[in-house]
Amino acid sequence: MKTNHTYSFISLLVILLFCFVVNISLGSVSIPLSSIFQSFFGTVENETWQIIISEYRLPKAFTAVMVGSGLGISGLLMQTLFRNPLAGPFVLGISSGASLGVAIVILGAGLFGGAFATILISKWSIVIAASLGSFLVLLAVLVVSSKVRDTMAILIIGLMFGSITAAVVSVLSYFSSAEQLQQYIFWGFGSLSNLSWEELLIFFGIYAIGITLSIASVKKLNVMQLGDNYAKSLGLSLNSSRFVIILATSLIAGTVTAFAGPIAFIGLAIPHLTRQIFKTSNHKILLPAVFLFGAIVMLICDSIAQVPASDYTLPINAITALVGAPVVIWLLIKQRKIMF
Amino acid sequence: MANNKNNTILKAHQLSIGYKTKKIETIIASNINFELKKGQLIGLVGANGIGKSTLLRTLIKVQPSLFGSIQINNKDLDATSTIDLAKQLSIVLTEPLLSKNLSVFELIALGRHPYTNWIGSLSENDLTIINNALELVNILELKEKRCYELSDGQLQKVMIARALAQDTAIIALDEPTSHLDMYHKAYILKLLQKLTKETGKTILFSSHEIDLAIQLCDTMIVMQKNEVICDQPCNLISDGVFETLFPKDLISFDNKTGSFRVSK
Numbered sequence: 001m002k003t004n005h006t007y008s009f010i011s012l013l014v015i016l017l018f019c020f021v022v023n024i025s026l027g028s029v030s031i032p033l034s035s036i037f038q039s040f041f042g043t044v045e046n047e048t049w050q051i052i053i054s055e056y057r058l059p060k061a062f063t064a065v066m067v068g069s070g071l072g073i074s075g076l077l078m079q080t081l082f083r084n085p086l087a088g089p090f091v092l093g094i095s096s097g098a099s100l101g102v103a104i105v106i107l108g109a110g111l112f113g114g115a116f117a118t119i120l121i122s123k124w125s126i127v128i129a130a131s132l133g134s135f136l137v138l139l140a141v142l143v144v145s146s147k148v149r150d151t152m153a154i155l156i157i158g159l160m161f162g163s164i165t166a167a168v169v170s171v172l173s174y175f176s177s178a179e180q181l182q183q184y185i186f187w188g189f190g191s192l193s194n195l196s197w198e199e200l201l202i203f204f205g206i207y208a209i210g211i212t213l214s215i216a217s218v219k220k221l222n223v224m225q226l227g228d229n230y231a232k233s234l235g236l237s238l239n240s241s242r243f244v245i246i247l248a249t250s251l252i253a254g255t256v257t258a259f260a261g262p263i264a265f266i267g268l269a270i271p272h273l274t275r276q277i278f279k280t281s282n283h284k285i286l287l288p289a290v291f292l293f294g295a296i297v298m299l300i301c302d303s304i305a306q307v308p309a310s311d312y313t314l315p316i317n318a319i320t321a322l323v324g325a326p327v328v329i330w331l332l333i334k335q336r337k338i339m340f
Numbered sequence: 341m342a343n344n345k346n347n348t349i350l351k352a353h354q355l356s357i358g359y360k361t362k363k364i365e366t367i368i369a370s371n372i373n374f375e376l377k378k379g380q381l382i383g384l385v386g387a388n389g390i391g392k393s394t395l396l397r398t399l400i401k402v403q404p405s406l407f408g409s410i411q412i413n414n415k416d417l418d419a420t421s422t423i424d425l426a427k428q429l430s431i432v433l434t435e436p437l438l439s440k441n442l443s444v445f446e447l448i449a450l451g452r453h454p455y456t457n458w459i460g461s462l463s464e465n466d467l468t469i470i471n472n473a474l475e476l477v478n479i480l481e482l483k484e485k486r487c488y489e490l491s492d493g494q495l496q497k498v499m500i501a502r503a504l505a506q507d508t509a510i511i512a513l514d515e516p517t518s519h520l521d522m523y524h525k526a527y528i529l530k531l532l533q534k535l536t537k538e539t540g541k542t543i544l545f546s547s548h549e550i551d552l553a554i555q556l557c558d559t560m561i562v563m564q565k566n567e568v569i570c571d572q573p574c575n576l577i578s579d580g581v582f583e584t585l586f587p588k589d590l591i592s593f594d595n596k597t598g599s600f601r602v603s604k
Contacts, residue, residue, distance in 0.1 A: 218460065227438045229431070235453065
C-alpha cells in the first residue's frame with residue numbers, strides 16, 4: 001500500500017524544499033540565489049544580506065513550515081475526532097482563548113494606564129497572554145471532555161467559548177482607543193515574521209511535543225473511523241485516546257496562535273486537500289502528507305504575501321483564504337464529492 | 341452434542357440488563373440464563389424493544405450489566421480488560437460506518453488492531469489472517485474497492501470479514517440481515533452457519549428472521565417479556581414457545597412448517 005505513495009511523498013518533499021528556497025529568496029531586498037545557497041553553507045560576503053537571511057528570512061520560513069504543518073495536522077485530528085468535515089484546529093475554542101488573552105492585554109491596557117501600559121504591550125506579553133488564554137480554554141475543554149461522554153457536546157462547548165470571547169472582545173473594544181483597536185486587529189491578521197531564534201526554539205519545543213503525540217495517535221485515529229462502539233470492541237480506550245488527541249491539538253494550535261496569531265483556513269482546508277489528492281483515509285499516510293502540504297501551502301502563501309518586488313507585506317490571514325478557498329472549491333467541484 | 345463444561349464458551353447467569361444512570365436503573369430484561377457452546381450458531385430472537393441489542397451491547401461492555409454475571413471462557417466479563425475482550429469477542433453492528441472512504445482491505449485490516457504494534461503495522465501473519473477472512477467470506481474480488489462503492493449485502497460481508505480478522509472465539513452480530521433482500525438474508529445466515537462449521541467459532545446473532553433461524557441455528561435464545569429461553573429450535577417448537585412470541589391477532593405460528601402465517 002505504501003509503495004503507491006512513495007513517489008507522491010518524494011515529489012512533495014522536493015516541492016517543499018523548492019518552496020522553502022523560493023520563500024527565502026523573496027523579499028523587499030532582492031538577494032541573488034547564489035548568495036542564498038552560500039548562506040546555507042557558510043557566510044555571504046555582503047553582511048547586510050547575511051543578516052537579512054539568517055535573522056529575518058530563515059526564521060520566517062521555519063515559522064511558516066511549523067505553522068502550516070501544525071495547523072494542518074491539528075485540523076486533521078479534529079476532523080477525525082469529531083467526525084465532522086467542518087472541524088478545524090480552532091473548534092475547541094483555542095484561538096478564542098488566545099484572542100481573549102491578547103484582547104485583555106492590548107485593549108485592557110488603557111485601564112491600567114501610563115507606564116504600565118507600555119510594558120504590557122511588548123511582544124512577549126502578547127505571546128504570554130495568547131498562551132495563557134489558549135491554555136485556560138484547553139484546561140476547561142480537557143476537564144469537560146473527561147466528564148462529558150458525548151464528543152459532539154465538546155464541540156458545542158468549544159463554540160460557546162468562542163461566543164463568550166467575541167462578546168468580551170466587543171465590550172473591551174467599545175472602551176478602547178483607535179490605536180489599541182488597530183493593534184489588536186493587526187494581531188488578528190496573523191504574522192509569520194519577527195520571531196527571534198530563541199522564540200523559535202520555544203515554539204519548536206512545544207510544537208514537537210504536539211507532533212509526537214499526533215504520530216502516536218495514528219492507530220487510534222484509524223480505529224476511530226469505525227465509530228465508538230466498534231473502536232471499543234477492538235480494545236481502544238476511548239477516553240484516554242480522546243484526551244491525547246485533544247491535548248496534541250491544543251498544544252500545536254495554542255503555540256501557533258501565540259506566536260503567529262489566529263491563522264484561519266489552513267487547518268480546515270489542508271486535510272481536505274490531502275484527502276482529495278491522496279484518496280485515502282488511512283492516517284498513516286494522511287498525517288505525513290498533511291504535514292508536507294501544510295508546510296508547502298503556508299510557504300507559498302507567505303511568498304505571495306511578500307508581494308514580490310515591492311515593499312508591501314499583506315496580512316497572511318487574508319492570503320491563506322484568498323489562495324486556498326478557490327483551490328478547495330475547485331477540487332470539490334472536480335471530484336463532485338467530499339472525501340471524508 | 342457433548343454436554344461437558346469445557347465446551348461452554350459464553351455463559352450468562354441470572355443476568356439483568358438495562359440502563360443505569362446515577363440514581364435510576366431501568367431494567368429491560370432480567371433473570372437471563374444461557375450457556376453457549378463452541379462452534380455453534382445461535383440465533384437471538386424476540387419482539388422489537390425486548391432487549392436484544394441491549395443484551396449484545398452488554399456482552400461487549402458498552403453497557404454495564406445490572407445484576408448477575410457473564411462469563412467468557414470461564415472468566416468473568418467484569419474482570420476482563422477491553423483489550424483482552426477484543427481478542428475473544430468481535431462484533432458486527434447495525435450502526436453505519438463513519439468513514440466509507442476506507443478501502444475494503446483497510447477496513448478488514450483494522451480488525452487486527454488488538455494485535456498490531458503502536459503504529460498498526462501489519463505483519464506477514466496479519467496479512468495471512470486478513471486474506472483468509474476475505475476468502476472465507478468469498479469477497480477477494482472486493483479487496484481494493486472503497487466501502488462507498490459496495491451494496492448493503494457486500495458491506496455486510498465485509499463487516500463479517502472484519503470480525504473474522506479480529507480472530508476471536510466468539511462473533512456477535514446485531515441484526516446482520518436487516519436492509520437485505522430475501523436472498524441475501526438467507527445468504528448471510530447460511531454463511532454464518534458455514535463459518536461456525538469451518539472455523540469452530542461461536543456465532544451469536546440477533547434477527548427478526550425467525551423462520552430462517554429455526555432452520556439454520558444449533559441453539560436459539562428467545563427473549564420474551566417474562567422469561568428468556570435458550571434451547572434447540574426443535575425443542576422450542578414442541579414446547580410451543582414461538583406461539584406465544586407475538587400477539588395472536590395478526591400472525592400465528594405453524595408447528596408443522598416451522599414458520600409464521602398471517603391470520604386470514
